[in-house]
Amino acid sequence: DGGITQSPKYLFRKEGQNVTLSCEQNLNHDAMYWYRQDPGQGLRLIYYSQIVNDFQKGDIAEGYSVSREKKESFPLTVTSAQKNPTAFYLCAIDRDTEAFFGQGTRLTVV
């Protein structure tokens, strides 16, 4: 059963803590994306990767980091430099020009 798996579904971060959000896909697609969604602001691109070992900053990359060591995996780290990380994070692939999403991770700062 092919798809995109994001984990965890819910994540709580303390002030000053780094956390990593997982995104794994078994659809064998090259391009992967991380979006952040806040109420009333649509989806904003954080980082994207077109191929293994390469990634590009999106519109709101500050305070985030990524890696793409394997085709199947594109983890996102929310660092302590991200001052307002509470949001819904969505991982997506480019599936034949369509953006196809994982189920999302809701991150909350406590």
Place this chain on the structure above:
Amino acid sequence: QKEVEQNSGPLSVPEGAIASLNCTYSDRGSQSFFWYRQYSGKSPELIMFIYSNGDKEDGRFTAQLNKASQYVSLLIRDSQPSDSATYLCALPARNQFYFGTGTSLTVIP
């Protein structure tokens, strides 16, 4: 100027009515457009895409594209309470996807 502009609503329609959702886009060279539905707390799911000028129908959904005026619309006929969700329009450009802010639709029984 944003790539995609969308009226955030909210939009309320009675059950059985037609719901009309609209987006405008800035790049005249854009070729393809997508409509996503997003239920509260869930990720967006694709419901329609359109490449050509004119209308494209799929069940109760009709996507309309007018390249001369640079707008794309989604019509939902015979609206049902299960259609209550946020609808996002999107287009691919420069190695990413650009999304509108979404229109919140409520269908009132």
